[in-house]
Amino acid sequence: MIDPKGKNVEDWMNELxxxxxxxxxxxxxxxxxxxxxxxxxxxxxxxxxxxVLNGSQVLWTKEVEDSLNDKVLREYYEGLTNQxxxxxxxxxxxxxxxxxxxxxxLIVIDxxxxxxxxxxxxxxxxxxxxxxxxxxxRYYWQDDDCWCRCVQxxxxxxxxxxxxxxxxxxxxxxxxxxxxxxxxxxxxxxGAPAGPAGTGKTESTKDLAKALAKQCVVFNCSDSMDFIxxxxxxxxxxxxxxxxxxxxxNRINIEVLSVIAQQLLVLFG
Numbered sequence: 001m002i003d004p005k006g007k008n009v010e011d012w013m014n015e016l017x018x019x020x021x022x023x024x025x026x027x028x029x030x031x032x033x034x035x036x037x038x039x040x041x042x043x044x045x046x047x048x049x050x051x052v053l054n055g056s057q058v059l060w061t062k063e064v065e066d067s068l069n070d071k072v073l074r075e076y077y078e079g080l081t082n083q084x085x086x087x088x089x090x091x092x093x094x095x096x097x098x099x100x101x102x103x104x105x106l107i108v109i110d111x112x113x114x115x116x117x118x119x120x121x122x123x124x125x126x127x128x129x130x131x132x133x134x135x136x137x138r139y140y141w142q143d144d145d146c147w148c149r150c151v152q153x154x155x156x157x158x159x160x161x162x163x164x165x166x167x168x169x170x171x172x173x174x175x176x177x178x179x180x181x182x183x184x185x186x187x188x189x190x191g192a193p194a195g196p197a198g199t200g201k202t203e204s205t206k207d208l209a210k211a212l213a214k215q216c217v218v219f220n221c222s223d224s225m226d227f228i229x230x231x232x233x234x235x236x237x238x239x240x241x242x243x244x245x246x247x248x249x250n251r252i253n254i255e256v257l258s259v260i261a262q263q264l265l266v267l268f269g
Contacts, residue, residue, distance in 0.1 A: 021159035031055040049102035049164035058139040060113050065128045077117045084110050098164050105167040112170040150182035158213035168207040177204045205245045215242040221251050227259035
């Protein structure tokens with residue numbers, strides 16, 4: 001319960017943000033607990049989209065590691081195939097708009113999960129510490145919190161309410177981008193995806209933010225930007241704890257870029 005009386009605006013807005021995160025965490029934990037005692041076809045339409053996507057990944061990570069330890073990965077792969085077929089059947093039924101969006105995003109993630117297991121079987125992986133497995137984005141519920149891991153990076157789940165949104169199709173290149181960006185986070189650095197226009201640099205960054213439940217602000221740079229404007233932008237990002245994706249960064253004048261480099265050094269320091 002938040003009472004705005006007698007408080008500064010920033011104080012009760014901070015309380016509101018904390019309540020939002022606590023609410024998302026509570027609903028996510030509830031969905032994870034319900035998974036084992038409900039049929040998956042019913043579970044996916046009973047919970048909010050964000051909890052379905054992340055809850056299913058927490059449980060997928062646990063099931064894969066159990067299968068690797070018990071040497072039953074091939075059997076688990078067959079189970080995943082049946083699970084995916086049942087989810088596809090659900091899409092053909094009469095659903096609400098929100099349920100349809102959730103299932104479409106879930107199928108995208110489930111297809112990737114199935115491909116990951118197929119790759120593990122082909123490479124004859126039988127150890128949870130193998131690079132083929134730890135290089136994937138994995139979710140764990142530990143110390144009463146959700147954690148996202150990729151190689152050596154252990155990143156806390158953000159619990160930012162992002163709504164019910166679609167997710168990007170994950171390719172081997174997307175996996176490499178995620179692995180590199182997660183490594184940069186571990187080193188307290190930023191990332192700079194490079195490539196031709198329209199290849200998905202911005203979308204991949206936004207999708208990783210969704211996967212970690214972080215707000216991501218996309219900003220298109222121009223040659224009229226100066227260091228004062230960028231400094232204010234950084235101030236807002238630092239206070240909000242959000243990510244930012246600066247598109248067309250090379251448009252900024254070289255003189256301004258040199259000052260931005262100093263600002264970033266101070267922030268990252």
